[in-house]
Amino acid sequence: MQVIVRDNNVDQALRALKKKLQREGVxxxxxxxxxxxxxxxxxxxEKAEAVRRMxxxxxxxxxxxGLLPKPGRAR
Structure with a gap:
């Protein structure tokens, strides 16, 4: 995994790394x-996860x- 540090902004690069790790499930x-x-x-x-996915x-x-309303913002 690779994150590019731009303008010596390590904090921004660290946030990007954390987001990537989170997305990958690390x-x-x-x-x-x-x-x-x-x-x-x-x-x-694993069974519970499968049920949730299904x-x-x-x-x-x-x-x-069209059987259920699409999720949207509450009014």
Missing amino acids: FREMKARAAYEKPSERRTR RKLARKKAQRE
Whole structure:
């Protein structure tokens, strides 16, 4: 991973690096590896993540087909 420092602005480069690491999921991975996760807990977590992904996909599909209102700002 590479971040360009412009005009000796290290703070801006550090923010860009943190954003890239966050997007890649490095912080989540570090937190997950910090402590041992039992196989049963891992399976439970992975199933929950899959369910969340599928619900999100179904919600987006319903919005595209016009069955649900598109998310917008509250009025």
